[in-house]
Amino acid sequence: MARVVKKFGGTSVADLERIRSVATIVKAAVDAGDQVVVVVSAMSGVTNQLVGLVGDASPLYDAREYDSVVATGEQVTAGLTAITLQQMGVDARSWLGWQVPVRTTDAHGSARIEEIETELLDERLNSGQVAVIAGFQGIGPDNRITTLGRGGSDTTAVAFAAALQADRCDIYTDVDGVYTTDPRIVSQASKLDYITYEEMLEMASLGAKVLQTRSVELAMRYRVPLQVLSSFSDRPGTMVVDEEDIVEQAEISGIAYSSDEAKITIEQVADRPGVSAAIFGPLADANINVDMIVQNVGAEGDSTDVTFTVPRADMERSVKVIEGLSDDLGYTSLRADDNVVKVSVIGVGMRSHAGIAAKMFSTLAEKGINIQVISTSEIKVSVLIPDEYTELALRALHTAYQLDAA
Amino acid sequence: MARVVKKFGGTSVADLERIRSVATIVKAAVDAGDQVVVVVSAMSGVTNQLVGLVGDASPLYDAREYDSVVATGEQVTAGLTAITLQQMGVDARSWLGWQVPVRTTDAHGSARIEEIETELLDERLNSGQVAVIAGFQGIGPDNRITTLGRGGSDTTAVAFAAALQADRCDIYTDVDGVYTTDPRIVSQASKLDYITYEEMLEMASLGAKVLQTRSVELAMRYRVPLQVLSSFSDRPGTMVVDEEDIVEQAEISGIAYSSDEAKITIEQVADRPGVSAAIFGPLADANINVDMIVQNVGAEGDSTDVTFTVPRADMERSVKVIEGLSDDLGYTSLRADDNVVKVSVIGVGMRSHAGIAAKMFSTLAEKGINIQVISTSEIKVSVLIPDEYTELALRALHTAYQLDAA
Numbered sequence: 151m152a153r154v155v156k157k158f159g160g161t162s163v164a165d166l167e168r169i170r171s172v173a174t175i176v177k178a179a180v181d182a183g184d185q186v187v188v189v190v191s192a193m194s195g196v197t198n199q200l201v202g203l204v205g206d207a208s209p210l211y212d213a214r215e216y217d218s219v220v221a222t223g224e225q226v227t228a229g230l231t232a233i234t235l236q237q238m239g240v241d242a243r244s245w246l247g248w249q250v251p252v253r254t255t256d257a258h259g260s261a262r263i264e265e266i267e268t269e270l271l272d273e274r275l276n277s278g279q280v281a282v283i284a285g286f287q288g289i290g291p292d293n294r295i296t297t298l299g300r301g302g303s304d305t306t307a308v309a310f311a312a313a314l315q316a317d318r319c320d321i322y323t324d325v326d327g328v329y330t331t332d333p334r335i336v337s338q339a340s341k342l343d344y345i346t347y348e349e350m351l352e353m354a355s356l357g358a359k360v361l362q363t364r365s366v367e368l369a370m371r372y373r374v375p376l377q378v379l380s381s382f383s384d385r386p387g388t389m390v391v392d393e394e395d396i397v398e399q400a401e402i403s404g405i406a407y408s409s410d411e412a413k414i415t416i417e418q419v420a421d422r423p424g425v426s427a428a429i430f431g432p433l434a435d436a437n438i439n440v441d442m443i444v445q446n447v448g449a450e451g452d453s454t455d456v457t458f459t460v461p462r463a464d465m466e467r468s469v470k471v472i473e474g475l476s477d478d479l480g481y482t483s484l485r486a487d488d489n490v491v492k493v494s495v496i497g498v499g500m501r502s503h504a505g506i507a508a509k510m511f512s513t514l515a516e517k518g519i520n521i522q523v524i525s526t527s528e529i530k531v532s533v534l535i536p537d538e539y540t541e542l543a544l545r546a547l548h549t550a551y552q553l554d555a556a
Numbered sequence: 557m558a559r560v561v562k563k564f565g566g567t568s569v570a571d572l573e574r575i576r577s578v579a580t581i582v583k584a585a586v587d588a589g590d591q592v593v594v595v596v597s598a599m600s601g602v603t604n605q606l607v608g609l610v611g612d613a614s615p616l617y618d619a620r621e622y623d624s625v626v627a628t629g630e631q632v633t634a635g636l637t638a639i640t641l642q643q644m645g646v647d648a649r650s651w652l653g654w655q656v657p658v659r660t661t662d663a664h665g666s667a668r669i670e671e672i673e674t675e676l677l678d679e680r681l682n683s684g685q686v687a688v689i690a691g692f693q694g695i696g697p698d699n700r701i702t703t704l705g706r707g708g709s710d711t712t713a714v715a716f717a718a719a720l721q722a723d724r725c726d727i728y729t730d731v732d733g734v735y736t737t738d739p740r741i742v743s744q745a746s747k748l749d750y751i752t753y754e755e756m757l758e759m760a761s762l763g764a765k766v767l768q769t770r771s772v773e774l775a776m777r778y779r780v781p782l783q784v785l786s787s788f789s790d791r792p793g794t795m796v797v798d799e800e801d802i803v804e805q806a807e808i809s810g811i812a813y814s815s816d817e818a819k820i821t822i823e824q825v826a827d828r829p830g831v832s833a834a835i836f837g838p839l840a841d842a843n844i845n846v847d848m849i850v851q852n853v854g855a856e857g858d859s860t861d862v863t864f865t866v867p868r869a870d871m872e873r874s875v876k877v878i879e880g881l882s883d884d885l886g887y888t889s890l891r892a893d894d895n896v897v898k899v900s901v902i903g904v905g906m907r908s909h910a911g912i913a914a915k916m917f918s919t920l921a922e923k924g925i926n927i928q929v930i931s932t933s934e935i936k937v938s939v940l941i942p943d944e945y946t947e948l949a950l951r952a953l954h955t956a957y958q959l960d961a962a
Contacts, residue, residue, distance in 0.1 A: 166612055200632065206572055207636050208643035215642075218650055219635035222628035226606065229625035230613050236621075237614035244624055248654065249699060293655060 152317040153185040153275065157285065157307035160194035161324040162381035163227050166234070172381060173234040175322070176280060180240055185275040187314060188242075189285045189307040190231055192223025197300075213258035217287075217297045221247070224284035224303070232282045242280040245271070247287035247295065252306070254288035254296045261296035263288060263305065266313040275314070283310060304365035312372035319369065319376050320387075321361060326380035327388035328353065328360055330553040331405040336544050340555035342403060343386075346393045349403045350376075352496045352530045366390065393498050401506055402497030402551050405544055409537060411441070412465035412488040413522065414458055416472060416481045421454040428478055429456060436471050438464045442492070442525040442534060457523055459534060462488050490522065491540045494532040495547060507531045513550040517542055558723040559591040559681065563691065563713035566600035567730040568787035569633050572640070578787060579640040581728070582686060586646055591681040593720060594648075595691045595713040596637050598629025603706075619664035623693075623703045627653070630690035630709070638688045648686040651677070653693035653701065658712070660694035660702045667702035669694060669711065672719040681720070689716060707768035714771045718778035725775065725782050726793075727767060732786035733794035734759065734766055736959040737811040742950050746961035748809060749792075752799045755809045756782075758902045758936050772796065799904050807912055808903030808957050811950055815943060817847070818871035818894040819928060822878060824859040825887045834884055835862060842877050844870045848898070848931040848940060863929055865940060868894050896928065897946045900938040901953060913937045919956040923948055 158172050179186050200220045204211050228244035235242035250271065254261035271281055285303025290296040298305050304321060311319035326341060333339040347370035354363045360378055369376045369390065379387025419425055433440055443458045460468045469486050500506045510531055514521060519542065523534040535543060548554055564578050585592050606626045610617050634650035641648035656677065660667035677687055691709025696702040704711050710727060717725035732747060734756065739745040753776035760769045766784055775782045775796065785793025825831055839846055849864045866874045875892050906912045916937055920927060925948065929940035941949060954960055
């Protein structure tokens with residue numbers, strides 16, 4: 151007997167037929183003796199429709215009202231799922247965020263879970279009842295409904311798994327696991343059986359949109375074993391676990407890429423103490439999230455070139471901020487380029503295997519791909535390259551690191 | 557300055573454009589210095605859609621889950637209405653049943669309001685904030701969402717008006733008031749400026765579907781002045797008030813009809829003590845609501861004919877119940893007929909005017925309409941006639957009682 155949280159995303163509960171498939175999966179676990187908590191998203195399309203209504207009512211809407219409107223999507227799915235389970239003879243009831251309650255901060259629209267009361271749920275689970283939780287929602291200190299931000303149902307699922315000390319948290323989606331890279335680009339991509347939390351975090355934040363980043367952080371903090379799998383097939387998925395639970399480490403686990411990047415280069419900035427602060431302080435004040443940064447000493451010794459990346463949507467705004475600093479910085483030219491892609495190789499194996507980065511650079515060089523910016527962390531190496539080389543780079547790296555499916 | 561509850565039905569909040577019209581009406585009242593409580597229904601069509609989903613999920617659904625799903629309709633409208641008001645510069649917030657809270661019985665699907673906590677609302681209203689209440693819903697003793705049954709938002713509105721000691725409760729709908737009879741059948745029908753609670757109750761329960769019966773009972777009990785009016789025009793509607801507030805009483809106020817009737821006749825039942833109980837006891841046990849009853853002494857002195865009406869949907873079931881009693885009752889024949897209509901003339905003026913019933917019978921006789929069953933109460937006379945005469949009877953009576961519009 152295990153206690154398991156199973157989370158089903160929008161496409162997995164898109165209509166009553168899909169909800170019946172979900173109920174069949176849940177019933178199988180119950181019949182096998184498991185205690186099951188189900189976390190559901192809104193039926194696919196519903197959240198967008200509700201968000202659209204709110205935006206049409208007023209572009210500057212009250213986030214508290216937004217939350218109250220948008221949270222109905224999960225409320226409907228939770229009720230329908232409980233009814234469907236009951237019809238299959240499974241004891242079940244729905245729980246809304248305020249009923250549990252799931253206490254959150256008051257940051258409406260992107261609240262964080264602070265506490266989940268588990269006493270009553272514990273009792274019901276022990277008595278064999280399935281708890282169907284409306285994902286994505288909680289209740290704030292103002293006694294009003296809060297939502298956790300897009301993709302928040304993943305976080306709901308992991309938070310319940312942690313609070314209820316579940317043995318596993320299964321995240322059902324429309325793909326059957328985490329892949330070595332995007333299978334739409336590299337047909338040789340293969341599903342990973344295991345990946346570590348740290349790697350998954352890098353994968354998630356680098357654009358592999360399988361899990362919400364916050365849910366992975368939470369799973370890592372509370373050591374909740376996560377499984378990513380498909381509700382459309384019954385194959386096992388990818389387990390996201392602690393590093394020590396993976397016996398044999400490959401050099402790298404996966405290759406991620408992100409097109410949501412823009413590169414900005416400031417040429418011949420006066421090279422004096424405090425110049426970095428003079429550039430990045432104002433960008434931070436403008437709420438622009440700077441990612442990669444490179445500083446080169448320019449041709450003349452007293453000036454330097456600074457290159458950095460920002461989210462593509464913030465490129466124009468970033469240029470305006472820097473232009474406003476031109477008197478102070480005294481640069482010669484300012485260039486912005488959004489035809490770039492960030493490609494990253496990721497793997498905890500990097501800690502023990504040498505030469506991972508060197509292999510990346512030489513592989514790209516062999517293909518004639520020019521690297522514009524490099525950044526590294528303990529378990530990843532990222533490079534910025536022209537975006538027309540995305541496919542070539544991913545394929546070449548996938549082969550070089552021996553990730554191609556047999 | 558007055559404190560007013562304004563309730564808007566489904567067609568009045570059918571889309572964002574209609575919600576903007578509602579907000580304009582509310583803003584006008586606020587600008588005039590009124591304290592305003594708005595009660596909203598689900599956008600038209602939404603409740604039916606949600607009820608359909610629940611029914612498709614399982615014909616035998618859990619009423620608690622039904623309530624949780626169906627209550628989302630009003631939750632969405634309340635949020636959108638609050639946002640729209642805010643956009644027009646009106647301070648407003650939405651309130652869900654559990655937030656107020658509106659405490660109800662645990663009869664899920666048709667709960668009754670037991671208590672409304674008003675302290676916080678009172679405070680907000682006094683500070684000038686508009687309270688937008690999600691109609692139709694409350695919270696049961698089990699801490700789960702309850703709903704009040706179809707049309708329940710009228711009851712929500714009246715209950716808030718009573719609890720908050722409002723000066724008036726405006727019920728906005730898609731007709732501009734209560735008419736002397738159905739204008740689709742009698743083009744001469746005219747809008748009433750005033751009607752008493754008692755008359756409105758008879759009108760409501762006899763098929764004029766303007767207000768939910770329960771809401772009128774509640775308004776009468778707490779002496780809440782009700783106004784029925786249209787959100788699509790700005791003409792005054794019909795005031796539902798105490799009898800003493802109406803200066804001049806017409807003989808009758810309106811003529812109602814109901815096609816939801818079926819007549820059952822049992823011929824030559826043994827005429828012995830207890831025979832009525834032997835018939836109507838088993839029907840009551842089968843949850844069949846008997847309305848009109850007539851008992852005639854038959855041709856032979858020791859037997860009697862019994863005729864009664866039941867809801868049309870219960871006719872077949874009623875026949876089966878009576879057939880099951882044939883040994884005991886020893887009747888000679890049993891006939892059922894659903895080609896009947898109940899026509900009623902209604903008016904508190906009946907108490908002071910003589911000959912109201914006689915005028916009804918002679919008017920129908922002049923048109924050659926045969927009366928099958930008669931029943932009377934203090935303020936109404938109802939007759940059962942063949943349903944093919946519905947239009948003829950309504951027109952003739954409308955003229956006879958001088959209700960025709962000038």
